[in-house]
Amino acid sequence: MNQAQNPIIVWLRQDLRLTDNPALYHAAHTGAPLLIIYILDDDSAVPWQAGAASRCWLHHSLAALSDSLQGQLLFARGKADDILPRLARETKAQAIYWNRCYEPWRIQRDKAIKQRMQEDDVAVKSHNASLLWEPWQAVKPDGSPYKVFTPFYRKGCLERCGEPEAPLPAPAHIMFHRHGALQSAQNKIDSLALLPRIKWDVKIMAGWTPGEKGARDALDLFVRDGLRGYKQDRNRPDLPHVSRLSPFLHRGDISPRTVWHEIRRATVAAKLENDGDHFCSELGWREFSYNLLYHFPSLPSLPLQEKFSAFPWQDDPAMLEQWQKGMTGYPIVDAGMRELWETGYMHNRVRMIVASFLVKDLLIDWQHGARWFWDCLVDADLANNSASWQWVAGCGADAAPYFRIFNPVTQGQKFDPCGTYIRRWVPELAALPDKYIHAPWETTHNSVYPDPIIDHKKARDKALSLFSGLKKS
Numbered sequence: 058m059n060q061a062q063n064p065i066i067v068w069l070r071q072d073l074r075l076t077d078n079p080a081l082y083h084a085a086h087t088g089a090p091l092l093i094i095y096i097l098d099d100d101s102a103v104p105w106q107a108g109a110a111s112r113c114w115l116h117h118s119l120a121a122l123s124d125s126l127q128g129q130l131l132f133a134r135g136k137a138d139d140i141l142p143r144l145a146r147e148t149k150a151q152a153i154y155w156n157r158c159y160e161p162w163r164i165q166r167d168k169a170i171k172q173r174m175q176e177d178d179v180a181v182k183s184h185n186a187s188l189l190w191e192p193w194q195a196v197k198p199d200g201s202p203y204k205v206f207t208p209f210y211r212k213g214c215l216e217r218c219g220e221p222e223a224p225l226p227a228p229a230h231i232m233f234h235r236h237g238a239l240q241s242a243q244n245k246i247d248s249l250a251l252l253p254r255i256k257w258d259v260k261i262m263a264g265w266t267p268g269e270k271g272a273r274d275a276l277d278l279f280v281r282d283g284l285r286g287y288k289q290d291r292n293r294p295d296l297p298h299v300s301r302l303s304p305f306l307h308r309g310d311i312s313p314r315t316v317w318h319e320i321r322r323a324t325v326a327a328k329l330e331n332d333g334d335h336f337c338s339e340l341g342w343r344e345f346s347y348n349l350l351y352h353f354p355s356l357p358s359l360p361l362q363e364k365f366s367a368f369p370w371q372d373d374p375a376m377l378e379q380w381q382k383g384m385t386g387y388p389i390v391d392a393g394m395r396e397l398w399e400t401g402y403m404h405n406r407v408r409m410i411v412a413s414f415l416v417k418d419l420l421i422d423w424q425h426g427a428r429w430f431w432d433c434l435v436d437a438d439l440a441n442n443s444a445s446w447q448w449v450a451g452c453g454a455d456a457a458p459y460f461r462i463f464n465p466v467t468q469g470q471k472f473d474p475c476g477t478y479i480r481r482w483v484p485e486l487a488a489l490p491d492k493y494i495h496a497p498w499e500t501t502h503n504s505v506y507p508d509p510i511i512d513h514k515k516a517r518d519k520a521l522s523l524f525s526g527l528k529k530s
C-alpha cells in the first residue's frame with residue numbers, strides 16, 4: 058500500500074452528519090480511503106457520561122448516520138485513547154481527522170491522543186464544526202474572556218469575529234476503507250447498548266426524528282411556521298414558536314452554521330429581521346455557554362461566584378422528589394417537569410421557572426437540578442446545562458440577580474394565559490376553569506392534584522434574606 062492509499066481515520070463525535078462536517082469533507086477531498094468511526098467512550102467521560110434520554114437520541118442519530126454512510130460506520134466502545142492508536146497502527150493510517158469538542162474531559166483526552174498519534178507519525182487534523190466562533194477568538198481585545206453576554210455577543214462575536222463561515226456541502230464522494238470489522242456481525246449499533254432494557258424510550262422518542270434529515274425537517278418547519286413571531290412568542294410554551302433544534306445541535310445532527318445561515322436567508326426573504334436577529338442571538342447564548350465552559354472548566358461543578366460555595370442549601374430528598382415527579386402543587390412547575398419526563402424536552406421559559414422554583418423556593422442546590430436535567434433531557438449539554446443552572450441560581454457569570462425569584466402563579470398567567478400547556482401535561486387539572494388553572498388550591502373543584510408543597514411568599518422572603526446575607530458576606 059503506498060502512502061496515498063493508506064486510510065485516513067475520521068473520528069466522529071458531536072458531528073453526526075454529512076453536511077458541514079469539515080473533518081469528513083476535508084478527509085474525503087484528499088482522495089484517500091476513509092475509515093469512519095464512532096467510539097462510545099464512557100470511561101473518559103466520568104462523571105459526565107451521557108444521561109439516559111440523551112443516549113436514546115444518540116442511538117437513533119447514529120443509526121441514521123450509519124444508513125447515510127451505507128453501513129460503513131464503525132462502532133466501538135471503550136477508551137478512545139486505547140482504540141485509536143491501535144486502529145491507526147493496524148490499518149497503517151496516514152492521518153486522523155476530527156472536529157473539535159469543548160468539554161474539559163474531551164479537551165484533555167484529545168490532547169493526549171494527538172500527542173500519541175504524532176509520536177507514531179500519524180498526522181492529526183482538527184476542525185471546528187460545533188460552534189459559530191472559537192472560544193479563544195471571541196475574547197476581549199486583551200485576550201481575556203467575556204463574562205457578560207451582550208458584550209460577548211456584540212463585540213467578541215459579531216464585531217471581532219464577524220459573520221460565521223458558510224456551511225460546507227456534504228462530500229461529493231467518499232471512498233471507504235474496507236476494514237474487516239465493518240463487515241463483522243458485531244458491528245451493530247446495538248453493540249453500544251445505548252437503549253434501555255425496559256422500553257421507556259419508545260414514548261420519549263415518539264415525537265422526535267433524530268438524524269440529519271430529521272434536523273433539516275425541524276429547521277424547515279420552524280422557518281415556515283415558527284420564525285414569524287419568534288421574538289415575542291418564544292416565551293409561550295402553549296404556542297409552537299420555538300425550533301426544538303437543541304438535541305440536533307447537541308449531537309451535531311445539524312451544524313450551527315447551517316442553522317444560522319438558513320435563518321439569515323429566511324429572515325431577509327420574509328423581512329423578519331427582528332425575529333431572525335433574536336433567534337441568532339439565542340444561538341449566541343449557546344456560544345456564550347461554550348465560551349464559559351472553555352474558559353472556566355469547573356463550570357459544571359463549582360459556582361463561578363465563589364461566595365456561593367458557602368450558601369446553606371437545604372438537604373430535602375422528599376421535596377426534591379416531588380419536584381422531579383411534577384407533584385409540587387404549582388401547575389406550571391409540574392407541567393414542565395412532566396413534559397421533561399415524557400418527551401425529554403422542556404420549553405426554555407418553563408426550564409427557567411422550574412429551576413428558579415427548585416433553587417429559590419425549595420432552596421435545593423442547583424447541582425441536583427442540573428443532574429436531573431442531565432439524565433432526562435434529550436438535549437442535555439454540559440455547557441448549556443451548567444451555564445443555565447448557574448444563571449438561574451444567580452451564581453454564574455452574568456447571572457440573574459438574586460432578587461429575581463419567579464412567582465410560579467404569575468409566570469403561568471403571563472406565559473400560558475389560558476392554561477393550554479398546563480392542561481396538556483397535568484391532565485387532572487384539565488377540567489378546571491381558566492380562573493383557577495394557575496392556583497387550583499383556590500377552588501374546591503379539585504381533589505386529586507396536590508396542595509402546594511411550599512408557600513411561595515414565605516419561601517421568597519426566606520430566599521431573599523439568605524441570598525442578600527450572602528451578598529454582604
Ligand SMILES: Cc1cc2nc3c(=O)[nH]c(=O)nc-3n(C[C@H](O)[C@H](O)[C@H](O)COP(=O)(O)OP(=O)(O)OC[C@H]3O[C@@H](n4cnc5c(N)ncnc54)[C@H](O)[C@@H]3O)c2cc1C
Nearest residue numbers: 299300301302303339342343405408436437438441442445
Ligand atoms: C435550567 C436550564 C437548563 C438548560 N439546559 C440545557 C441543556 O442541557 N441543553 C441545551 O441545549 N439547552 C439548555 N438550556 C437552554 C434552553 O432552554 C434550550 O437550549 C432551549 O429550550 C432549546 O429549545 P429550542 O431548540 O426549541 O430553542 P430555540 O428558542 O428555538 O433556540 C434555538 C437554539 O438556540 C440555543 N438556545 C436557545 N436558548 C438558549 C439558552 N438560554 N442558552 C443556551 N442556548 C440557547 C439552543 O441551541 C437552541 O436549540 C437550559 C436552560 C435552562 C434555563
